[in-house]
Amino acid sequence: MVSFIIRRFLITGVLLVVISLVSFAIFTLTPGSPFPWADLNPKITPAVKEAFRKKFHLDQPLYKQYAFIMSGMLTGKLTSIKDERPVLKKIGERLPATLRLNVASLVIDMIFGITLGVFAARFAGRWPDMLTSVLAFVFIALPGFWISYLVVIFLAQTVGVPLLGTYSFGVDFKSTWQLVFDRLWHLFVPAIVLAIGGIAVQSRYMRASMIESLSEDYIRTARAKGLSDDVVLYKHAFKNSVRPLITGIGYLLPALIGGSLIIETIFAYPGMGRLAYEAALERDYPVLMTFNFVSAVLILTGNLVADLLYAFVDPRVRLQ
Amino acid sequence: MSETPRQRVKRRFLENKQGVASAVFLLLLAIIAALFALFGAFHLGIPTDPNRTNLALKLVPPSLSHWLGTDNLGRDVLTRLLHGTYISLTVGFVAVFVSLTIGIIFGAVSGYLGGWADDVLMRVVDALMCFPTFPLILTVVAYLGPSIWNVVIVIGLVSWTGTARLVRAEFLTLRETEYVRAAKGLGQRHAAIIFRHILPNAAAPIVVTAVLGVPDAILTEAGLSFLGFGVQPPQATWGNIITDGKAYILDAWWLILFPGLAILATALAFYLTGEALRRAAQTRTERK
Numbered sequence: 001m002v003s004f005i006i007r008r009f010l011i012t013g014v015l016l017v018v019i020s021l022v023s024f025a026i027f028t029l030t031p032g033s034p035f036p037w038a039d040l041n042p043k044i045t046p047a048v049k050e051a052f053r054k055k056f057h058l059d060q061p062l063y064k065q066y067a068f069i070m071s072g073m074l075t076g077k078l079t080s081i082k083d084e085r086p087v088l089k090k091i092g093e094r095l096p097a098t099l100r101l102n103v104a105s106l107v108i109d110m111i112f113g114i115t116l117g118v119f120a121a122r123f124a125g126r127w128p129d130m131l132t133s134v135l136a137f138v139f140i141a142l143p144g145f146w147i148s149y150l151v152v153i154f155l156a157q158t159v160g161v162p163l164l165g166t167y168s169f170g171v172d173f174k175s176t177w178q179l180v181f182d183r184l185w186h187l188f189v190p191a192i193v194l195a196i197g198g199i200a201v202q203s204r205y206m207r208a209s210m211i212e213s214l215s216e217d218y219i220r221t222a223r224a225k226g227l228s229d230d231v232v233l234y235k236h237a238f239k240n241s242v243r244p245l246i247t248g249i250g251y252l253l254p255a256l257i258g259g260s261l262i263i264e265t266i267f268a269y270p271g272m273g274r275l276a277y278e279a280a281l282e283r284d285y286p287v288l289m290t291f292n293f294v295s296a297v298l299i300l301t302g303n304l305v306a307d308l309l310y311a312f313v314d315p316r317v318r319l320q
Numbered sequence: 321m322s323e324t325p326r327q328r329v330k331r332r333f334l335e336n337k338q339g340v341a342s343a344v345f346l347l348l349l350a351i352i353a354a355l356f357a358l359f360g361a362f363h364l365g366i367p368t369d370p371n372r373t374n375l376a377l378k379l380v381p382p383s384l385s386h387w388l389g390t391d392n393l394g395r396d397v398l399t400r401l402l403h404g405t406y407i408s409l410t411v412g413f414v415a416v417f418v419s420l421t422i423g424i425i426f427g428a429v430s431g432y433l434g435g436w437a438d439d440v441l442m443r444v445v446d447a448l449m450c451f452p453t454f455p456l457i458l459t460v461v462a463y464l465g466p467s468i469w470n471v472v473i474v475i476g477l478v479s480w481t482g483t484a485r486l487v488r489a490e491f492l493t494l495r496e497t498e499y500v501r502a503a504k505g506l507g508q509r510h511a512a513i514i515f516r517h518i519l520p521n522a523a524a525p526i527v528v529t530a531v532l533g534v535p536d537a538i539l540t541e542a543g544l545s546f547l548g549f550g551v552q553p554p555q556a557t558w559g560n561i562i563t564d565g566k567a568y569i570l571d572a573w574w575l576i577l578f579p580g581l582a583i584l585a586t587a588l589a590f591y592l593t594g595e596a597l598r599r600a601a602q603t604r605t606e607r608k
Contacts, residue, residue, distance in 0.1 A: 141587035
């Protein structure tokens with residue numbers, strides 16, 4: 001167990017170095033200046049441009065730039081080109097909101113994905129199964145930005161209050177309950193929209209896993225003992241089928257973090273994704289590089305947690 | 321006479337009504353896209369120029385003369401949608417072509433060589449899989465400047481990891497087969513073994529991932545278009561019709577609804593076709 005964790009940390013470290021190199025390469029090899037405004041303004045002389053390049057160490061050889069960025073990122077000294085605030089601080093301010101959103105989505109993915117998957121497996125080959133299968137493909141094919149827009153507009157029209165940010169702005173709540181409800185409401189609507197694709201994916205996994213379990217010998221034994229269909233399905237087959245879904249967390253995380261960029265932009269949700277979008281507009285590459293790095297750390301941590309959880313719930317799995 | 325594997329896949333695909341209907345729909349879309357790309361416009365009883373503005377007829381709801389209504393500049397939505405078909409399909413197919421090429425080469429080399437080369441190459445794939453692809457594409461397109469070719473190439477460049485893993489897995493099993501060993505024994509060159517002997521036998525799963533990759537690229541392009549980083553106006557794309565329309569959402573629902581449905585229907589048709597192909601190509605033991 002301990003040696004497994006140590007090994008995983010080493011592998012994770014190597015992966016992070018590769019990731020940082022790749023993202024550094026992307027930002028330095030692609031043409032385009034981080035000061036696009038400088039080319040448009042005739043009053044900015046080449047000397048001023050050079051001063052800017054110097055200020056952000058862009059005049060130095062690539063390996064020095066890389067060392068500068070990485071050491072700056074890890075010590076927290078790296079600053080944004082736009083407002084010269086420390087990048088880690090900027091991302092740190094946005095991280096909790098993104099984490100809340102992604103964790104909420106992940107929970108929704110699991111709950112609804114499992115429910116739909118069990119439902120489909122129970123009626124395997126019959127019309128409820130076909131229906132959920134088509135529904136799952138519709139969920140995957142739904143453009144996230146489109147459905148979020150429809151949801152925003154629909155809520156604005158029916159409730160009369162636009163659902164933007166993390167709380168209703170300028171409203172005095174009489175009780176704590178209303179306040180809590182308001183926060184949850186602002187969290188869960190974007191989370192549900194973000195979760196739609198993952199629900200479909202998880203439901204397909206759950207269905208396949210459940211059908212596989214149902215063909216096992218111990219299910220036949222349980223049926224032969226005269227147990228009812230429901231007990232066999234929900235008690236015997238379910239437990240063993242749910243385990244593989246934990247691995248699915250690893251697949252869902254990159255999609256969730258990527259997807260939250262669009263969702264956060266539309267719902268004006270103050271998360272990391274929206275920061276990245278704004279940074280992309282401004283070509284603020286220290287922010288973008290740190291965003292990629294932090295995302296990778298989140299995803300790798302998620303994978304590690306999923307693996308540990310898997311070993312925890314399934315004693316047959318030995319961590320090596 | 322028993323049927324060949326190819327005939328069997330074909331028969332089983334044709335038995336799947338969902339798959340056939342989706343494939344027919346996609347064929348229709350492809351024909352529309354090709355006609356619009358070749359001739360620019362032709363007469364269907366609808367306006368022919370997607371960019372012709374007519375401020376006297378702005379934000380007209382769906383009617384007989386404008387089947388899907390007009391936008392804020394009086395441009396016909398249906399005409400713009402049909403022109404957008406060409407963009408979406410081109411993006412989908414070219415991006416998949418790029419990602420397949422990289423994925424096949426990467427996966428083939430990794431699976432064929434095995435050993436430490438395989439270890440190194442697969443760690444690179446692992447690292448790339450930790451990138452949330454959408455923000456990555458967004459940044460690169462922001463740097464390169466948005467244009468259809470930049471968008472397509474960048475989508476292709478970041479989405480090959482799945483294909484590489486799949487091709488590698490196929491190669492790992494296929495390289496142990498007797499006909500590959502026979503080819504090696506006959507002294508054939510590595511390239512010939514990879515491309516002539518192994519690759520054709522891995523064709524089925526590769527075709528399936530290709531078909532399933534097209535809608536992913538289409539959805540990504542639509543998302544980029546929506547954020548303003550996709551193909552630029554005045555060229556109509558499904559994504560930027562929605563972007564233009566969102567300012568008028570309370571007055572003109574048709575500007576948002578129809579392009580969204582077009583994206584949804586197209587992506588769905590690709591997914592269903594891909595799923596039908598996957599089922600048709602499965603061997604008996606894989607089927608559950």
